[in-house]
Amino acid sequence: MTLFEKLRCLLTFGQGVALPLPKISADAQPFPLFKQWFEDANKSGILLPEAMSVSSCGSDGQPSSRMVLLKEFDENGFVFYTNYASRKSQNLDGNNKVALLFHWNVLQRQIRIEGTVEKISLEQSAQYFHSRDRGSQIGAWASKQSAKIKHDNELQESVDYYNGKYPHGEVPHPSFWGGWRVKPNYIEFWQGRSNRLHDRICFEKDDSEQWTQFKLNP
DSSP: OOHHHHHHHHHHTTHHHHSOOOOOOTTOOHHHHHHHHHHHHHHTTOSOTTEEEEEEEOTTSOEEEEEEEOOEEETTEEEEEEETTSHHHHHHHHOOEEEEEEEEGGGTEEEEEEEEEEEOOHHHHHHHHTTSOHHHHHHHHHOOTTSOOSSTTHHHHHHHHHHHHSOSSOOOOOTTEEEEEEEEEEEEEEEOOGGGOOEEEEEEEOTTSOEEEEEOOO
């Protein structure tokens, strides 16, 4: 983080507690509001504002969470990328219900998202894969994500193997690596307040797939 970013981060610290939440109209929609809050987080100087927790649940009922990076979002949902053989992907293959959480402490804000997931197209996954740096592309081939490592040199040996296999030119997109799109049915915008009297503005899809807005007690 640069000195300017550190100063900007310091100046916005506690902003949520000190300043009132801008009025949200009764006909507001969640995606434009998410876009505004996400832009606010970017402007605040927070490191990796796109970092989010992804929570899934295995067939045994055991929930698990991990941090990933949001790469795309629009009215259709929120996209992140991973190995389809990873624990999270295995969970999501068996149970498509998922929860996301963004937490921006500097702004005293968080956004909770609940919904279901679907795999994005192979073409879209390949397009994003080829936009990554070469080291990350080789790493996607080399890492058997979530599998136990048998010996200390295993991962490096795998990296060396794929560097040798694809020494020049384009690294092919592996079919086992791609994106998940989270399609939300519930989005909650949480704004910290003094005395723990926090704002909780919620949007939930009704039976007609329209968003309804309501507030919750803190």
